[in-house]
Amino acid sequence: MAKLIINEENKKSRIEPEIYGHFSEHLGRCIYEGIYVGEKSEIPNVNGMRTDVVDALKELKVPVLRWPGGCFADEYHWMDGIGPKEKRKKMINTHWGGVVEDNSFGTHEYMELCRQIGCKTYVNGNLGSGTVREMSEWVEYMTFEGVSPMADLRKENGHEAPWKVDYFGVGNENWGCGGNMTPEYYANEYRRYQTYVRNYHPDRPIKKICCGANVADYYWTKGVLNTAFDHAEQWHGFMDGLSLHYYVHPEGWEIKGSSTDFDADVWYKTLSKALYMETLIERHGAIMDEYDPDKKVGMIVDEWGTWYTCEPGTNPGFLYQQNTVRDALVAGITLNIFNKHSDRVKMAALAQMVNVLQSVLLTEGGQMIKTPTYHVMHMYRHHQGADLLESTLTGAGEIGPDEWKVPKITESVSMDKDGVITVTMNNLSVEASEKVEIQLANRGYHVVEARIVTDSDMHAHNTFEAPDTVTEKDFAAYEETENGLNVTMPANSVIELRLAK
Known part of the structure; x- marks a missing residue:
């Protein structure tokens, strides 16, 4: 993890x-x-x-x-x-x-x-x-x-x-x-x-x-x-x-x-x-x-x-x-x-x-x-x-062919003027879900919004005949813990989590 x-x-x-x-x-x-x-x-x-x-x-x-x-x-x-x-x-x-x-x-x-x-x-x-x-x-x-x-x-x-x-x-x-x-x-x-x-x-x-x-x-x-x-x-x-x-x-x-x-x-x-x-x-x-x-x-x-x-x-x-x-x-x-x-x-x-x-x-x-x-x-x-915000990702590892290896997960984290934290993460794996444990310095943060863009088919796209094949949807594959969150990211996914006290 x-x-x-x-x-x-x-x-x-x-x-x-x-x-x-x-x-x-x-x-x-x-x-x-x-x-x-x-x-x-x-x-x-x-x-x-x-x-x-x-x-x-x-x-x-x-x-x-x-x-x-x-x-x-x-x-x-x-x-x-x-x-x-x-x-x-x-x-x-x-x-x-x-x-x-x-x-x-x-x-x-x-x-x-x-x-x-x-x-x-x-x-x-x-x-x-x-x-x-x-x-x-x-x-x-x-x-x-x-x-x-x-x-x-x-x-x-x-x-x-x-x-x-x-x-x-x-x-x-x-x-x-x-x-x-x-x-x-x-x-x-x-x-x-x-x-x-x-x-x-x-x-x-x-x-x-x-x-x-x-x-x-x-x-x-x-x-x-x-x-x-x-x-x-x-x-x-x-x-x-x-x-x-x-x-x-x-x-x-x-x-x-x-x-x-x-x-x-x-x-x-x-x-x-x-x-x-x-x-x-x-x-x-x-x-x-x-x-x-x-x-x-x-x-x-x-x-x-x-x-x-x-x-x-x-x-x-x-x-x-x-x-x-x-x-x-x-x-x-x-x-x-x-x-x-x-x-x-x-x-x-x-x-x-x-x-x-x-x-x-x-x-x-x-x-x-x-x-x-x-x-x-x-x-x-x-x-x-x-x-x-300062953030450090460890234990994710790499994936892909030798010449084109990439980190499994990339991320960035920010805090807005109201104290709400936005976490954005990407799972670069084309086939495997990835679990991420999120820990914060202070306790008491809860998820106020969780969204995802993904599809199991890496070729998936929107057309004028099917405009909603790939859309932004609610995300629920997380569990709140005493120190933060445990998140399961599907393959090919971009995720946003919004946290507030």
Whole structure:
């Protein structure tokens, strides 16, 4: 039997709500059809935003939404997406599917979406093919409330008051699709561009995100920080976050692998690659510590998730994939890792929100379904804004083939402002249940909520014909003891326990 010891007296770092953020790019059917259907659509909507999708996202308590990309961001020119929709420029989306982008979803629509969801804004600017002036004027358009050409233009386009931009990304993947830059070149460009991302309201500062590495490119992290922090005393507050991108490709970048057709070895291979996120955070974090020992610059994992071969018969540029119990485990593992490293990780964004990669929702016409990943993120919402607690797991052991061995159990524990403890655990075994004894430093805690996402079939997923195959359900396989709990976790399961005195 594994043992999880929780010291609720030792509160560690705060788990920022933004760790549970999302990403929406002009890619495939993420925005168009998935989120935005237009005001004249027969699908129920408010100002063009699908009512069913918005309601589902509100249930998740989505804290922040990144937009418009992704690779699309560094070819996006924001002025193409404002003003009367019939006059907006049409363009070819050269990154994703070669389809026509009509720019009917632009700045105003994004801000309206965030208003409806009730989340913070994270706008990604165009450094790759845009100019300093273009980026500066976008910030002015969105946030300045005085008299200026851009503020006047915003008012002409129907929005009198400025919006609040919480986060602004200065470029995206500039080591690749964002310009194929060297770290030193990008860092100098970052320094220049961010200068003109002005805070027009001292009480509403924009947090600036610098483009960080792709996976294990520690050379990039070192090079960017070394150049960016040169004479850093003159640049206090010029960088609030450094991004990191990592996707799980079970069979590698070229082949990737099927989202629904896999065996037990590939199951463990996938979960092992998900666990690699911890290594990346620790190693990139160590480099960040050299320049930022006080951890004032947050690690921003603003693209993460599984990336499989797209579903047969769909546009390969749309990156549409199914979502199984395997994805539920990837989500549970990754979110536990973020929680445990919340002293450095301050924001993350699952890629992507609807109909693309490891999405939480899938749509088809007027239908919408919630994926297993959705249900995991719904359970984990209680960690948002809570304090990470000291926890130690022993006796769980490992499982899987030699090359892809994984721990049987992963976990994280937090306490919210009301003193309620949230325990989230994952059983990574594809076939065996696992018993876990939970002990707390103090007695008197009782279960007030217990939920689970699981299925005995590792391939199980939701379809439009069977939307509730994998859902969040009540969990009862536990016994309260004098010191805590004895829990029996089914195979392939993600569990949440809420404890209160």
